[in-house]
Amino acid sequence: MPDQNYLHLEANHDEGARDAFVLSLKLHINLGMAPGLKTVYEKRAVPAFEKVHGRPPKDRHEVRRQMLEEDYFQMWGSLWRTAQHLMWESSETKVDRQLPELNKRAKVKGRKLGSLRLDPKLEMPRYLTAVHIHGQPGGYGLDQSDDDVSAGAFYEQGMLLYGRGQGHPASGNPAQNIADFVKTTYPGLKPRKILDEGSSIGGCLPVMAKEFPGAELHAIEVSAGMVRYGHRRMEDMGLAVHFSQQNAEHTDFPDESFDLVVSNIMLHETSAAALRNIMKDCHRILRPGGVAVHLDVPLRNKDLDLYTEWYRDWSTHFNNEPFWGKLHDMDVIKPLVEAGFAREKTFDTYLKNRSGDGVWWACGAQK
Numbered sequence: 001m002p003d004q005n006y007l008h009l010e011a012n013h014d015e016g017a018r019d020a021f022v023l024s025l026k027l028h029i030n031l032g033m034a035p036g037l038k039t040v041y042e043k044r045a046v047p048a049f050e051k052v053h054g055r056p057p058k059d060r061h062e063v064r065r066q067m068l069e070e071d072y073f074q075m076w077g078s079l080w081r082t083a084q085h086l087m088w089e090s091s092e093t094k095v096d097r098q099l100p101e102l103n104k105r106a107k108v109k110g111r112k113l114g115s116l117r118l119d120p121k122l123e124m125p126r127y128l129t130a131v132h133i134h135g136q137p138g139g140y141g142l143d144q145s146d147d148d149v150s151a152g153a154f155y156e157q158g159m160l161l162y163g164r165g166q167g168h169p170a171s172g173n174p175a176q177n178i179a180d181f182v183k184t185t186y187p188g189l190k191p192r193k194i195l196d197e198g199s200s201i202g203g204c205l206p207v208m209a210k211e212f213p214g215a216e217l218h219a220i221e222v223s224a225g226m227v228r229y230g231h232r233r234m235e236d237m238g239l240a241v242h243f244s245q246q247n248a249e250h251t252d253f254p255d256e257s258f259d260l261v262v263s264n265i266m267l268h269e270t271s272a273a274a275l276r277n278i279m280k281d282c283h284r285i286l287r288p289g290g291v292a293v294h295l296d297v298p299l300r301n302k303d304l305d306l307y308t309e310w311y312r313d314w315s316t317h318f319n320n321e322p323f324w325g326k327l328h329d330m331d332v333i334k335p336l337v338e339a340g341f342a343r344e345k346t347f348d349t350y351l352k353n354r355s356g357d358g359v360w361w362a363c364g365a366q367k
C-alpha cells in the first residue's frame, strides 16, 4: 500500500487483487474508452442535434441531453458508475473487516502535538446528507459509534484509487497550488495562523506546514469520522494541527483570528446559500490584510471547448455531486463582496500546476 495509508489498513490477498482490478478498470474506462466519446460527439451527436435544431449545441446541458441518446455514452457511463461502486465496495470490505481495531488505533494516547474537539450536537448540513457525495458509503457523516473513524478510512482508501484511476499522479497535492498562489500574489503575507476548512482527513495540511513553517494550523470539518481520523493521521506525521468538528458556515472562532483561510475541493460540495455563509464567516475570522483562498475543480474556462466542459461536468449528473456544475455557473465575486470584501481585492482565477500538466480553479479575497 502507498504511504498515504496512515492507519495502516491491511489488504489481504483478495482485497489487494480487487483493488488492482478496480484500478485497471478505471484506467481503461477513463483513458482507454473516454477518447471514443469525442468521436461519438463529433461524428454522431452534433450532426444529430443540428438536424433537429438547425444549429450546433450551445451549452453543456444541450450536449448532455444529446449524448444521453448515444449507445457508446450509455455503455461508458454505466461502466464508470459500476467501477466507482466497485471502488467503494473494495474500500468497504477492508474497512469493515478491521474497523474495531482501526477505531482503537485512531485514538491518540499520551502527549499530543495538536488537538481534537468534537461536537456531538453538530448537524450535518442537508447538502451533504441528501446524497452520498461521489458514492462514499454512508456519506461523509457516517458515524456509527463515539469513536468511529470509518468515514475517514473510506475517504482515504477511496482516494488511493480515485485520482490514479483517472490517470492523475498520486504525488501532486492541489494544496501546493494554494501555497504557490499565496506566496506569489501576496508576498508580504507571512501567515502565523492558518485555517483549513473542509479538511476531511487533512490533505492540505502537510503542504501548509511545509510552506509556512511555524504557523499555527487549524482544521475544521463537519464529519466526526474525518476529524478523528485526520487528527491521528497528522499526529503520526509529526504535525501539530488543531482539529475541530465545525461547519464552515458559522465557526466559533473569534473575529479576526486568522491570517490565511484555505479550502481544497470543499466549495463544490456545498450549496449556493452555504457558500454565501462561508464567505461571510471567512471575512469575519480574517485579520485585516488576511487572505482567503478556496481551491476547486476546474470546470469552465473561457478557453475550454464545449465538449471538454460537458465532459468535466460528468460528476454533477452521474457521480452524486449536485453542486459541482452550479458552482462554476455562479458569479462567486458577488458573495465575496456581499460578505464585506472590497471588489478590487477579490479574485476568481485558474491556476496552473508547477509541473504545468494540470489546472485548478480558485476564488477568494484579501480583507
Ligand SMILES: C[S@@+](CC[C@H](N)C(=O)[O-])C[C@H]1O[C@@H](n2cnc3c(N)ncnc32)[C@H](O)[C@@H]1O
Pocket (backbone or CB within 6 Å): 125, 128, 140, 197, 198, 199, 200, 201, 202, 203, 204, 220, 221, 222, 223, 226, 246, 247, 248, 249, 263, 264, 265, 266, 269, 270, 274
Ligand atoms: C472533498 S473533501 C475535501 C478534501 C480535503 N480538503 C483535502 O484536501 O484532502 C470535502 C470535505 O468538506 C467537508 N465539508 C463540506 N461542507 C462543509 C462545511 N460547510 N463545513 C465544514 N466542512 C465541510 C466535507 O465533509 C468533506 O470532508
